[in-house]
Amino acid sequence: MKEQLFNVLLVEDNLDHAELVIRSFSEHHLGNAIHHVQDGEAALDYLFHRGSFSDAATYPIPDIVLLDLRLPKVDGLEVLKQIKANKSLRLIPVVILTTSAAEIDLVKAYEDYANSYLVKPVDFDKFSRLMSDLHVYWLDWNQHV
Amino acid sequence: MTKGVGLEAQRPFSIIVSLRLYLFLIIAVVSVIASALVLVNEAAKTKGDFETKAETSVRYLGSILELPLWDLDPATVAIIGDALFRDEDIASLRITAVRGRIFYEKSRPEKADIAKAVTIKHEGEEIGQAEVALTYRNANSRVLDFLAKMLAAMIVIVLLTIFLASRLIRVFLRDPLDYLTRVVSSYAEGRYPAGTGEFPIVEFKAFDEVLEGMASRILGQLSDMKGLNAELEESASEKDELIHDLHNSEAHYRELYDGVPIGLFRTTPDGRFVDANPPMVALLGFEDRANLDTVCLQDMYADKSDYELWKSTMDSESSLQNMEFRLRQRDGSLCWVRNRTHVVKDSEAQAIGYEGCLEDITVLKSAEAEQKKLIAELESKNAELARFTYSVSHDLKSPLITIKGFLGYLEKEAKEGNFDDFGEDLARITNAVDRMQSLLLELLELSRIGRIENEKVLISFEKIATEAASLVEGRLQERNVKVEIAHNLPSVFGDASRLREVVVNLVDNAAKFMGDQGNPRIEIDTRTDDGETVFFVRDNGIGIDPRYHKRIFGLFERLNPNTEGTGMGLTIVERIINVHGGRIWVESEGIGKGSSFCFTLPDVPVANDEYGVV
Numbered sequence: 020m021k022e023q024l025f026n027v028l029l030v031e032d033n034l035d036h037a038e039l040v041i042r043s044f045s046e047h048h049l050g051n052a053i054h055h056v057q058d059g060e061a062a063l064d065y066l067f068h069r070g071s072f073s074d075a076a077t078y079p080i081p082d083i084v085l086l087d088l089r090l091p092k093v094d095g096l097e098v099l100k101q102i103k104a105n106k107s108l109r110l111i112p113v114v115i116l117t118t119s120a121a122e123i124d125l126v127k128a129y130e131d132y133a134n135s136y137l138v139k140p141v142d143f144d145k146f147s148r149l150m151s152d153l154h155v156y157w158l159d160w161n162q163h164v
Numbered sequence: 165m166t167k168g169v170g171l172e173a174q175r176p177f178s179i180i181v182s183l184r185l186y187l188f189l190i191i192a193v194v195s196v197i198a199s200a201l202v203l204v205n206e207a208a209k210t211k212g213d214f215e216t217k218a219e220t221s222v223r224y225l226g227s228i229l230e231l232p233l234w235d236l237d238p239a240t241v242a243i244i245g246d247a248l249f250r251d252e253d254i255a256s257l258r259i260t261a262v263r264g265r266i267f268y269e270k271s272r273p274e275k276a277d278i279a280k281a282v283t284i285k286h287e288g289e290e291i292g293q294a295e296v297a298l299t300y301r302n303a304n305s306r307v308l309d310f311l312a313k314m315l316a317a318m319i320v321i322v323l324l325t326i327f328l329a330s331r332l333i334r335v336f337l338r339d340p341l342d343y344l345t346r347v348v349s350s351y352a353e354g355r356y357p358a359g360t361g362e363f364p365i366v367e368f369k370a371f372d373e374v375l376e377g378m379a380s381r382i383l384g385q386l387s388d389m390k391g392l393n394a395e396l397e398e399s400a401s402e403k404d405e406l407i408h409d410l411h412n413s414e415a416h417y418r419e420l421y422d423g424v425p426i427g428l429f430r431t432t433p434d435g436r437f438v439d440a441n442p443p444m445v446a447l448l449g450f451e452d453r454a455n456l457d458t459v460c461l462q463d464m465y466a467d468k469s470d471y472e473l474w475k476s477t478m479d480s481e482s483s484l485q486n487m488e489f490r491l492r493q494r495d496g497s498l499c500w501v502r503n504r505t506h507v508v509k510d511s512e513a514q515a516i517g518y519e520g521c522l523e524d525i526t527v528l529k530s531a532e533a534e535q536k537k538l539i540a541e542l543e544s545k546n547a548e549l550a551r552f553t554y555s556v557s558h559d560l561k562s563p564l565i566t567i568k569g570f571l572g573y574l575e576k577e578a579k580e581g582n583f584d585d586f587g588e589d590l591a592r593i594t595n596a597v598d599r600m601q602s603l604l605l606e607l608l609e610l611s612r613i614g615r616i617e618n619e620k621v622l623i624s625f626e627k628i629a630t631e632a633a634s635l636v637e638g639r640l641q642e643r644n645v646k647v648e649i650a651h652n653l654p655s656v657f658g659d660a661s662r663l664r665e666v667v668v669n670l671v672d673n674a675a676k677f678m679g680d681q682g683n684p685r686i687e688i689d690t691r692t693d694d695g696e697t698v699f700f701v702r703d704n705g706i707g708i709d710p711r712y713h714k715r716i717f718g719l720f721e722r723l724n725p726n727t728e729g730t731g732m733g734l735t736i737v738e739r740i741i742n743v744h745g746g747r748i749w750v751e752s753e754g755i756g757k758g759s760s761f762c763f764t765l766p767d768v769p770v771a772n773d774e775y776g777v778v
Binding site: 032035038057058089092119140142144146 | 564
């Protein structure tokens with residue numbers, strides 16, 4: 020496995036959860052850049068280089084988006100829709116990472132072309148393993164455009 | 165004018181009387197003519213005779229008097245004169261001699277009709293003259309005698325003739341006519357002496373044949389008529405039966421027509437009522453069938469477009485079923501009806517009106533509406549519950565993940581002997597637990613609204629606002645926020661502590677989102693929108709993007725994840741207002757423009773001693 024620097028966009032309103040993701044993510048892959056935004060509006064601003072995210076060098080287009088569904092302002096599903104509606108952004112794998120295991124969310128997410136749907140496990144070990152596997156699968160094994 | 169020959173009004177005419185009259189006249193005329201002829205003939209003969217007689221007489225005198233006159237012997241002349249004068253036909257006799265000496269002169273008083281004179285000569289010498297005048301008198305009286313005798317004979321003949329004629333008429337005319345009359349009468353009376361055959365008078369043979377033919381035809385027709393009559397009687401009895409049945413079914417029909425609980429009607433093409441049963445009359449809000457004469461069904465449609473649809477359907481389809489629309493009753497109230505109509509046509513397929521029924525489905529409709537409302541309510545409750553469950557499961561799980569996650573790190577760090585982040589991680593866990601606790605408390609609170617209610621009272625909103633402001637005094641002072649509560653705010657009817665909670669939440673929110681406003685201010689006041697009182701809590705804080713005006717009332721919704729609170733405040737506020745029957749919304753032109761939280765509350769019920777102003 021080659022070591023490569025990846026850009027990850029983490030869209031997560033809960034700061035504690037974001038901390039958990041960032042920590043487990045970066046435990047073994049220190050080279051990755053994780054860009055964290057707290058709501059849907061900020062996520063779209065980041066991806067479209069709008070407002071305070073207009074500097075494309077500081078805020079590069081990510082290799083993967085980790086997207087929570089329940090977000091302030093613009094909902095996670097709306098963010099997903101806008102990503103997948105954009106010709107170049109739709110190439111980015113969007114992994115839904117949410118506390119919701121509701122079927123309606125699952126179906127809606129896949130309808131809007133989510134690439135993967137993951138439910139945050141309550142259990143710490145499982146959470147750590149999911150994060151590790153997620154990294155291995157999506158960033159190491161998975162081929163990016 | 166179609167006046168047939170022989171049918172003209174004629175005077176009654178009797179053959180016998182006429183016959184008698186004409187016979188009498190003929191005989192009389194013949195008798196008169198005959199008598200006249202005889203009379204004329206007799207008169208002529210008498211005249212001729214007298215001429216001759218007069219001639220003879222004077223000639224006789226001429227010859228016989230020659231000598232006496234020559235001798236101038238008056239005695240002999242007198243004897244001769246007297247002898248002649250004895251004849252009574254001689255009216256006068258004069259014998260004169262020469263120089264006018266009268267030898268003889270005698271006369272009778274009778275008129276002289278013929279006069280003759282002769283000159284008496286002796287050896288050519290005139291010696292005298294004789295004049296004789298005759299009268300018809302005697303001859304006339306003879307003629308008159310004859311006439312009288314003849315008249316008598318004629319009268320006898322006439323009487324005889326009349327008598328004979330009468331007898332003849334009786335025997336040859338009257339009796340046969342009477343016979344004929346009797347025969348015809350018997351036919352006329354319906355007695356048909358069939359096969360009389362022996363008609364005693366040859367001339368009536370033709371009558372007999374005609375009558376017999378007629379009789380046989382009449383008999384034939386009579387027997388036909390008997391058959392027809394029998395048939396007629398039969399059909400008449402059938403007809404009676406039918407009429408009876410018809411009356412029965414008419415009565416049944418009427419009973420049904422009037423008895424069904426559905427309005428039945430028949431109208432003219434322009435909607436005037438021809439017939440209507442009592443439910444129909446009642447449906448339109450009238451008491452009596454006669455009232456309907458003044459109204460037109462099409463004028464009673466509450467919605468003209470319903471009538472137009474009805475009319476166009478009837479025009480194209482000739483009938484319609486189960487069309488539902490509203491009618492305006494006489495008193496103006498509306499009722500829902502279900503209609504079924506068809507066009508009534510006459511025998512020539514001409515539309516002569518409409519016939520149909522109207523069913524009052526107002527109750528059904530309101531039940532339907534009620535049902536729809538209940539279903540909608542239930543659906544919205546269900547959706548709310550689903551959202552609630554979803555939000556709760558999601559948001560209650562979040563702190564658990566945090567707690568478990570950081571506990572895991574704590575354990576790991578403890579094992580590794582690395583305590584750099586220990587305090588921070590522990591704080592995260594404590595916060596998550598606190599958050600969990602407040603979530604649970606507020607969820608419990610939310611579930612209580614509408615379920616556990618305090619008594620509703622009439623209370624001044626100014627009082628509620630003042631109390632609420634004092635409850636958040638701490639935060640207001642901390643941020644130097646000024647609260648202005650309008651005076652003379654209206655009274656509201658509701659749960660005082662819940663309404664206070666609403667104002668507390670709104671004022672607290674306003675204070676929380678003041679941003680870097682240098683002169684933070686909150687106004688509590690009312691305004692009137694379309695006659696409705698709108699309460700509002702207005703601030704000059706950071707404002708809210710119009711995109712999020714709806715979302716902010718959702719459960720656990722927070723526009724900024726970093727602000728304190730569970731995201732349940734506005735959910736609770738909305739719930740309280742809804743439970744009171746009001747609406748709540750936010751008005752804000754956007755970021756930096758401040759925001760107004762507006763809500764309505766139903767009108768205060770009519771003041772009652774029961775509800776004292778608190």
